[in-house]
Amino acid sequence: MSLGARSRAVLASLGTLGLCLSLAAAVSPASAAGGTPTTPTQLFNGNRSCSTDADRPTYLWAGNNVVVEGVPGTTDNSPVTVRYQVWPVTDPSQTRTVTHDRATPGFEATSLLPNEMLADGQTYAWRAQTVAGGAASDWSVPCYVTIDDTLPASTPTISSPNYPPNQWNQGGDPVKFTLNANGTDDVAGFQYSWTGSLESIVLADIGDHGIPQPRDPYADPGHFIRADATGGSATVDLVPPYGGAVTLWVRSLDRALNPSEATSYRFYVSPTPPTITPADPSPAFGDTTTFTLRPDAALQSKSPVVSYSVHTINGPDGDRTFDVPAGGTATTELTMDGITGEHVEVTSKSADGWVSDPASWDIDYDTTPTVASDVYPENGSGGGVGVPGTFTFTPKVKGIASYTYSFNTEPEVTVAAGADGTANIDWAPSSDGSYDLQVYATTRSGIQLATYDYSFAVN
Structure with missing residues (x-):
């Protein structure tokens, strides 16, 4: 141990x-x-x-x-x-x-x-x-x-009056568990986990001059609870981390913090995700849209939803999470700034602490530029060594400030976009063979968009 x-x-x-x-x-x-x-x-x-x-x-x-x-x-x-x-x-x-x-x-x-x-x-x-x-x-x-070198001889017993085992239950109320020492008279408390991983117990941090700073594991109510008496029981209210099949793992701890073997309690929770409704069902990149967030009706009837947690993925600054206060229903504005689309996940939190399953909303769009050349057509061949060709970059989204390009991984070059968002470059190859032109656009707000690969051959 x-x-x-x-x-x-x-x-x-x-x-x-x-x-x-x-x-x-x-x-x-x-x-x-x-x-x-x-x-x-x-x-x-x-x-x-x-x-x-x-x-x-x-x-x-x-x-x-x-x-x-x-x-x-x-x-x-x-x-x-x-x-x-x-x-x-x-x-x-x-x-x-x-x-x-x-x-x-x-x-x-x-x-x-x-x-x-x-x-x-x-x-x-x-x-x-x-x-x-x-x-x-x-x-x-x-x-x-x-x-005390003797581990608790029995695993604890687990029961719940409001979420019976091995059957479906309506989510919304915290799960009330009673944990019992099951006849082991030196049990002082219990450790529990939703993941099946019951971590080793850190007894102390070490401070200045090597002085230990003891930790009380029972100060963490998310994972530990004391028994009401040595060899007794404890009652704890817990919110499961998700709906569907859920398992709580529990082990007893004696006064020396020796653990028993773990036991488990399995039950089922009906999912309780909110709904996500955008004012514009098909927003484009750069658009700002109002989203209406509504709670699951059964969940709202048990305990009012007081906030939503909104998580956006793959934005220009990485993933982002923020909270939206609510009195049941709430609204929030989101700007579509993911370079390949937008992915939104939302959970609701009720007054009694219940956190719902996530709801998700997605949209995909293309932010790569369109590339065209009369002399060097895409996936074709043309021109020749020293023969100049013009390449035109055209945006698929609004607000483009510049384009950055590179032929065959040579150093990148950036050119400004015109008032209509397009740009033209003239280029002449120094040798024949296959070429790969990579181009991406940058918006006026500084977002680097998706890269387009344009392949062609020089005669």
Whole structure:
């Protein structure tokens, strides 16, 4: 199991020292310093916060060892040693000690608790101390951890009162799910996904000086929810991402965030797309048209549509998405600026958070120029070496400012269009054979249109 914890390189030496450890005898010469050591702060275990409450320990999976860490201090910032002691709370005489030599004051110093002593289900206490020269700081307050290397034995159960499984349901209301631990008494919460991909859990980000910034996965209600009690259940309202056949995947998480196997709940949702109606059913490139957006009637009856998300594809500046406020029906203006046509997708959002399936509207048009030559006809042959020919570029759309052309991938040349949008060029070949003339137009607003390939041969 990967919980996304950061791996760290540590220097750890194991000992069997008891609580009556002689501090002076344990100081490493390499850590000698002249400053006064201070008690380590910023204590973490397994990238999770230290719990100083013996009745509420931090639960940790020890399969990849348990990393403990704290920030040591000393008055002269010389390298120091950080000493960690750990013992079973039921038997403090079994204390073990590990150290991190030559630690940098002000930065987290990590070490590994002795893995062979960490038994599944047992609770341990650990504490930290800074050693500099022949002096040692006070011990920190103890942190308490319980080792949990056992994954939840059962998959959770999933039920929904308003979207029964394996049958069609009218969309519009969020799906109310009840997730149950199914008899596993240490389940603390649940993780869920519409995609079937239940991502590994990132326990913490690492901040300045190596200090972990623990993440609470349950702060993400789109993917996690706590159980109402350990071993209990949770109720969550979710909006499926699309209509048709829909599956929710769920797994249980225990207090150490160990996951169970995943289970699934499959149901069917009737599609709820809006309708898209342009004022001009066949707009041309460059036209601005008003579009009327209307909600699905069944969806509107459940919860009013409050906005639409409009997504246009392949425009001159790439794809674009914007929202349109609505009180059910709404209108918006769109300019046809896609160089090969316009593709529009629209979803509606209801007051209760439901997002509809997308509706789409498309139109295709040709923005390539027309190319003609009497001397060098398209897909034919004519002229000869050094024989000039005139090529005429004529637009299929309005607002053309210039044309850019190239013969046989030579450097491009740009010529201005006349008042009627056309342009003429004179050209003479330097050799016979096949030629390919590529031409595109640019509009007065700076949009580069589609390229036309004009092939011919020189006698």
